[in-house]
Amino acid sequence: MIALPRPETQSRPAPRERRGTNGIALGVLFGVILALTLFAPYRSSFATQMRFALSSESLAWLRILDSRKSERELPHLDETAQRRPDDYLLQVGRATASTSFDNLTITERPSPTLDNDRTLLRLSVLSLRFPRASGSYAHFLRYMTAAFVRVDSPDPLYRLKSTPRKATLWAIENGEKLDPDNAFWSSMKLILLLSENKTEEAVTILPYFYQKSYWESFVYEEALGQWRLYAETYGDQGAVQKIAPLSLIAFPHLQQLRASAEKLRLVAEAEEKKGHGDKAIEIRRGLVVLSNLLQAKSRWAYEALFGTEILRIAVTDSKTERSQLSAFVPHQWEKLATHYIALLTANGRTPEIKRLNREMTEAADLRNRIDEARYDASYPGIPPGIPLAALFNNWMAGIGLIRQWISLLLLAVAIGVAGTMRKLPVRPHVSRTFCMIILLFAFTLSGLSLGTGTPEAGTALVFLWSAVLLLLLARLASENGTELIFTSEGKPKGLSTVIFVLTVLFLVIFHLTRPLLGVRHPVALLLNGAMGVHPEPTVIESLIVAFMTSGIAISVLVFTLCFCWYRRVTVGSVLKFYTRHLLLPLLAGLSLCHLVHLSHTINLDRIASRAINEATQDDLQWVLTHGGG
Numbered sequence: 229m230i231a232l233p234r235p236e237t238q239s240r241p242a243p244r245e246r247r248g249t250n251g252i253a254l255g256v257l258f259g260v261i262l263a264l265t266l267f268a269p270y271r272s273s274f275a276t277q278m279r280f281a282l283s284s285e286s287l288a289w290l291r292i293l294d295s296r297k298s299e300r301e302l303p304h305l306d307e308t309a310q311r312r313p314d315d316y317l318l319q320v321g322r323a324t325a326s327t328s329f330d331n332l333t334i335t336e337r338p339s340p341t342l343d344n345d346r347t348l349l350r351l352s353v354l355s356l357r358f359p360r361a362s363g364s365y366a367h368f369l370r371y372m373t374a375a376f377v378r379v380d381s382p383d384p385l386y387r388l389k390s391t392p393r394k395a396t397l398w399a400i401e402n403g404e405k406l407d408p409d410n411a412f413w414s415s416m417k418l419i420l421l422l423s424e425n426k427t428e429e430a431v432t433i434l435p436y437f438y439q440k441s442y443w444e445s446f447v448y449e450e451a452l453g454q455w456r457l458y459a460e461t462y463g464d465q466g467a468v469q470k471i472a473p474l475s476l477i478a479f480p481h482l483q484q485l486r487a488s489a490e491k492l493r494l495v496a497e498a499e500e501k502k503g504h505g506d507k508a509i510e511i512r513r514g515l516v517v518l519s520n521l522l523q524a525k526s527r528w529a530y531e532a533l534f535g536t537e538i539l540r541i542a543v544t545d546s547k548t549e550r551s552q553l554s555a556f557v558p559h560q561w562e563k564l565a566t567h568y569i570a571l572l573t574a575n576g577r578t579p580e581i582k583r584l585n586r587e588m589t590e591a592a593d594l595r596n597r598i599d600e601a602r603y604d605a606s607y608p609g610i611p612p613g614i615p616l617a618a619l620f621n622n623w624m625a626g627i628g629l630i631r632q633w634i635s636l637l638l639l640a641v642a643i644g645v646a647g648t649m650r651k652l653p654v655r656p657h658v659s660r661t662f663c664m665i666i667l668l669f670a671f672t673l674s675g676l677s678l679g680t681g682t683p684e685a686g687t688a689l690v691f692l693w694s695a696v697l698l699l700l701l702a703r704l705a706s707e708n709g710t711e712l713i714f715t716s717e718g719k720p721k722g723l724s725t726v727i728f729v730l731t732v733l734f735l736v737i738f739h740l741t742r743p744l745l746g747v748r749h750p751v752a753l754l755l756n757g758a759m760g761v762h763p764e765p766t767v768i769e770s771l772i773v774a775f776m777t778s779g780i781a782i783s784v785l786v787f788t789l790c791f792c793w794y795r796r797v798t799v800g801s802v803l804k805f806y807t808r809h810l811l812l813p814l815l816a817g818l819s820l821c822h823l824v825h826l827s828h829t830i831n832l833d834r835i836a837s838r839a840i841n842e843a844t845q846d847d848l849q850w851v852l853t854h855g856g857g
Contacts, residue, residue: 249809249812249813250809250812250813252813252816253812253813253815253816254812254816256816256817256819256820257812257815257816257819260816260819260820260822260823261819263823264823269830270823270826270827270830272463272464272465273466273626273826273829273830273833274826276465277623277626277627277630277826278630280627281627281630281631281634287465287750288301288304288461288462289301289458289461289462289465289469290472290750290751290754292305292325292326293472293476293754298326302326304461304462305322305325305326305457305461306322307461308322308457308460308461309322309457311460312460313357315456316358316361316364316453317449317452317453317456318453318456318457318460319354319357319358319453320354320363320364320367320449320450320452320453321450321452321453321454321455321456321457321458321473322350322453322457323347323350323351323354323367323453324347324351324367324371324450324453324454325454325457326347347371348368348371348372348375351364351367351368351371352368352395354367354368355368355399355402359402360406362403362406362407362410362446363446363449365399365400365402365403365406366403366412366444366445366446367446367449367450368395368399369396369399369400369403369416369481370445370447370479370480370481371480372392372395372396372399373416373419373480373481373483373484374478374480375392376392376396377392377396377416377419377420377423377484378423378484378487379419379422379423379484379487379488379491380483380484380487393420393424396416396420397417397420399416400413400416400417400420407444409439409440409441409442410440410442410443410444411436411437411440411442411443411518411521411525412443412444412445414433414436414437414440415443415481415485415488415518416481417433418430418433418434418485418488419481419484419485419488421433422487422488422491422492423484427491427492427495430488430492430495431492431495431507431511434492434510434511434514434515434517434518435510435514437514437517437518437521438514438517440521441525442521442525442526443521443522443525443526443531444526444527445479445481445526445528445531447477447479447528448527448528448844448845448847450473450477451470451473451474451477451844452844454473455469455470455473458473466833466834466836466837467614467616467619467833467836467837467840468619468620468623468749468751468833470837470840470841471610471614471616471751471755471836471840472751472754472755474610474611474840474843474844475607475609475610475755476754479528479530479531479534482530482531482534485534485538486534486537486538486541489515489537489538489541489542490541490546492511492512492514492515493512493515493541493542493544493546494546495511496508496509496511496512497545497546497567499511500567500571505571505574505575506575508571509571509572509575509577512542512543512568513542515538515539515541515542516539516542516543516584516587518535518538519535519536519538519539519542519591520535520539520587521535522534522535522538523535523536523539523590523591523594526848527845527846527847527848527849528847528848529598529601529602529611529847529848529851529852530847531848532594532598532848533595533598535591536591536592536594536595539587539588539591540561540588540591543561543565543568543584543588544561544564544565544568545564545565545566545567545568548564548565561584561585561588562581569581597851597852597855598848598851598852598855600855601851601852601854601855602851602855604855607752607755607756608755609755610755611839611840611843611847611850611851611854612851612854612855613839613843613850613854613855614836614839614840614843615832615835615836615839616752616836617743617746618832619829619832619833619836620746620747620749620751620752621742621743621745621746622742622746622825622828622829622832623746623749623829623833624742624745624746624748624749625738625739625742625745625746625825626822626825626826626829627745627777628738628745628776628777629738629818629821629822629825630822631777631778632777632778632779632780632781632818633815633818633819633822635777635778635780635781635782636780636781636784636811636814636815636818637811637815638781639781639784639785639806640806640807640811643803643804643806643807644807646803660701660704663697663701664698664701664702667694667697667698667701668694668698670690670694671691671694671695671698674687674688674690674691674694675691678691678767678770678771679767682764682765683764683765683766683767683769683770684765684770685748685765685770685773685774685777686774687770688767688770688771688773688774688775689774689777689778691771691774692771692774692775692778692782693778693782696782696785696786697785699786699789700785700788700789700799703789703792703793703799704799724809724810726787726791727784727787727806727810727814728813728814730783730787731780731783731814731817734779734780734783735821738776738779741772741776744769744772744773744776745773745776748773780814780818784806784810788802788803788806
């Protein structure tokens, strides 16, 4: 029997490593990218967040609100305005977009400096181009009270030059022809006459207020115009683009109106001393009628508040200080109006005291309701009922997730660069020492800046990364041999599970600490600065904010160090496992979280944008109906 040779046992090739997890991660990443590409709201919001994540100054429309950075943006606004010359609201927005009221100086002509961007000249041209638009004259007059027509001018030798005076009268007359029932025009004429110390002529204006049926200063056109201008120039960016122009509208005419009321109160007291009691009462009563129009017929809560202020001025004695006006309650007004009440009694006007009591009570109620609503708002000075806090929190949290994504990717790139550098003809300890010197310098400098200067999130980020990288290099220096990077092919047992658990835990903490990021939103900082609120972050808050924008990558490195110390393995082997097996799943998970989060942010933006539109149309009624009081 012939024995057949037994076939040689062929060695089976080693089973190929399963890449199912990375395949799923790639599928998730592709799906997220597809969703961000196909759906316009997602695409627009993500593009804006990505630009901001890479550069905090990427919101160009915000830069024009900063006079130091507006120079680069004004040509873009001019180009938009030139493309749409017949768009009235857009032209209003361009004329008022880059104005700084502090820089509108009292000179013969509007200053041609960049700070005010020739606003008065632009508004005068606007009135000539749109002669049938009442608002064009109103905008010109409001800004004239900031530059020329001032009752409270600090210069006693100041006299209004002929050119501004003629322009002001021209605007008043044209506006009143188009809108005769509006008390705004008579008020502007009252301010003009009192700025020239023509008190007798100013007193003759007061009876006209009895014939007026409402008050309209057209300030809403300024907000609408700037919205349209920014949307045409930079694209529509939703509620965050709308809230800043709405909240930063200035009311210089109201300051002059209050100064006019104080001056007329002195005139009334002078008439009383001359024995003209009836005339003194009529002067005060004319101011009361004006105050009632502002309270009941204006469209802005701020103007209604000034209406209550003018009422208090009209019915109190001139010795009353402004601090007393804002502090007293209705039934105490008689203590501040002894001379006026005596005048009413002497002239047989006792029933009018009861009417004034009723008007003072109604004004106090209106003031309390507005104050309570403003206090309950997300940010002071803006209409209530707009979910700005939630919107800013979600918007900045999206920025944080994008930066987490970028930091994870950069960590993988850094690991790859480190692996390549080991092949270069450079001694490892030389490059390691050089890196440690740079990191030690950055660590020391950023730590001193955090402790002695104003804590900033960027400084805290440098501090955290330099500290972690110093620990990493110290660990590498303690390992023997030159093949410290990518020396082991083994799979670190338990590393994947722990890192994913830590990532999920981090995302939960990230979700709970979103308000810390929300207050750093550029519009939130702008609103707080405009209202005189300057929250100074602490060192701990700055470190937390920095960790929220790069925490996952930092956690991966810190846990890698702990894992390598506990398992006695080289750092390089664990980092290589990170790039091969953990990077794609982490990026896919963050991308999916950001997509869900972006959907919620877009929904909040839609709600806030609709609320802002409604509040702009009638600010006073919105405040009264949406306040928490």
